[in-house]
Amino acid sequence: MMSIDDDLAATVALSGLPGMGPSRLRSMVAADAPSRTWERLAAGRPVVLDRPFPEIRAAEWSDALRADPAAILARHVVAGIGVVRPGDPGYPGRLADEHDAPAVLFSRGDPSAADAQHPAVAIVGTRRSTAYGEGVARALGAELAASGVTVVSGLALGIDGAAHVGATSTEVDGEGADPSGARRVAGPVAVVANGLDVVYPRRHRDLSARVARLGAVLSEVPIGARPERWRFPLRNRLIAALAPVLVVVESARGGGSMHTVREADDRGRTVMAVPGPVTSVVSVGPNQLLVDGCAPCRDADDVRIALGLSTMPSGARAPRRQSTLDEAAILDAFAWTPATVDQLAERSRLPLAQVSIALADLVAAGEVVARAGAFERSGTPR
């Protein structure tokens, strides 16, 4: 009594077995019908896979194998989580040529947001971002989403979150401004390393819900899977695969984003880097990429050109706000690192009252943000 649904349920159940990685799952699914594999394992019989995988003995999963695959699949359906396999409608085309394409993909929202017909850009970076990096990521996310480019990211703290905050901020303006639909706002896509029943980090619960509403949150692990360390590099390979262009905003030397860069390189994706202050630890990664010959990303136009969407800067950049002399002196005094009022007053040699007025106006204009009590240049004035 085999059916497609049985195979789907068995694939979902197999994907949730402890320690199950994408390539082993793929070769398991390719070797035999998943429902038969599950039955063999549940009956305690070994499963032989192609090399390099060793013979799988059911004993290692004896607890997990007592579950009923149909019930596991039902839980996903009840939770409103979509389940697609390669070849199903909604399965992202960009993953089709993947060597280790996910044998099953879980989604909240509309997985077709990740479809190959939409131009897409992956924006990644460190969790320990500066206001500068977050400002750039947010602005890139907002502008690219508004011009119809899907923003792919990992929903982590810092740069990832900022990119999606930007990408989800234009929903009203974008759709309202262009009813013809010719230049629709693209839905954002987030790829996470844990089951879609929880949001990690918790602080991004609202953001995750917004991304799911406008686009999709994807995962290759079923509900109940915790964010384990080894899953993050695997998540990064999906981010690299889902967009033809990867932008690294901020990353320390040897950060996780640099792993995503290698994954993108392997797939022949275009890697771009946002130049940063040479004094900033989290700009070491992107600055090194620039030295290594990556294209610089200054703004959304640079990304659009890399995507082949335009050949020329739009020139439609908002005119820069005219700074007063005091404000210019304060901006100079920052030297692109966080500073206290004291430090700004000492460096600019201006009286406290003038420093305070200039800072208050700069904060109001979005050129400076207050963070943890100190002030930072945002790099992206409103």
Next chain:
Amino acid sequence: MLATTSAATMCGISGQPVRVEVHVASGLPAYTIVGLPDATCRESRDRVRAAILSSGLTFPQQRVTVNLAPSGLRKIGAGLDLAIAMGIVVASEQATKEVVQRIRSMAFLGELGLDGAVRGIAGTLPMAAALDADELVVPMVNAGEAELLARHVVRPVAHLTELLGALDGKAPWPDPPPAPRRAESPAGPDLAHVRGQPFARLAAEVAAAGGHHLLLVGPPGAGKTMLAERVPSLLPRLDPDAALEVTSIHSAAAEPLPAGRLIDQPPFRAPHQTASMVSIIGGGSHALRPGEVSLAHRGVLFMDEMGEFPAVVLDGLRQPLESGSIRVSRAQASATMPAGFLLVAAMNPCPCGHGGSLRCECSEPMVRRYRRRVSGPLLDRFDLRLVVDVPDRHQLADSTPGESSASVACRVAQVRARARQRGVAANSRLAATQLDECSILDEPARAMLERALDEGRLSGRGLVRVRAVALTLDDLRGGDGHLDREVVAQALMLRTEIDLRTDSVVRA
């Protein structure tokens, strides 16, 4: 025979008069003390007996009953020894008629040694204030305190025989110890020693002038403690009434008094983070002793490493911060003690101290746990929240001294005087309606505040606090309550969102 003498005991920070009744009657030799004495007070039996014998008198071989009235009030400490001894001397008919007559208008405070020596006690000043006697006999070491009141003829004695001799008229009353010269130096170290950091100096000045509580956040070495220690030197000298009140509290807590006896400089208290709830708030199981919050009354309470204090201690600060006094209740008694202090707190931004900067090695949950120790309501009490950083190196090398404490204190005193004209002790006590009466926001300043409100950088409560700080800034420059962008911008910068509660990195 029955004899009655006057004395006093302590309850919280105030003295309570006590009548000591001694009854000596025939019967089996016995010596009992009734009237709710604590352990120390009950032990006076043995001290008093030895002291009387050591002074060349006899202890009655009869039934001796000592009653401490009012009997419902708990008697604390050894300060009643001298009054009990005098009562026994009179009741056992070892004193002349003239002496008995004279003792009726006297009161006695002091602890006795076995050799008859009269030892110093805590709380002489508040107890003296509670007594109506014409003459007040006190231990020699407490003479200065008792004389501050200038209400009694103070008779300092060092030994029971001295007292008996002077009462008999055989010897003159001993001379009080010479009054030491009053120190004229200002309280604590001088603000001139703080190099650079003009904004942090301004914050200290505003805190002192307006009574605004100050929170300093910054890495080790940023000068948080240095700045906090200098805040008392900016506060005005205490006026006579206030000085007496503060001295009284310190006397009650048995804190050493300065050479000039009267504490006329604002006190500076810096309890360690391991201090117990009782030592900070006040109380104690057998005597209601004032805590650090009361000892800092009219002065500065400095809490270094505020995040390291136990949460119960920090929450215990909320009542005194709100009302300027603390009510301590125990099963036996309760007392309200003044606790109107300026709170200056310092903390690191995170456990490693380098928070926010890229040097920080703390994980997200560690930082969140650390910051959660300071509750939102407590954080709300700080009108001034400032991040300080280690000054740039050339600033430290810069040898020009900053403005001195004395010159800043002049401006502070003027601002305080204006606050009194408005009917409050300091601008921080002005309610929103009073602020409306005594200050006007001009249009550009209002726009600046409204923008901060709209963008969520300022809460409704924060708006009122910023206005109060702006008014203090305006007072400091000698203005007339016209709040412009200059003072409002500085007030906004002095209340930077430390984000202790919601360290949200990404704002939508």
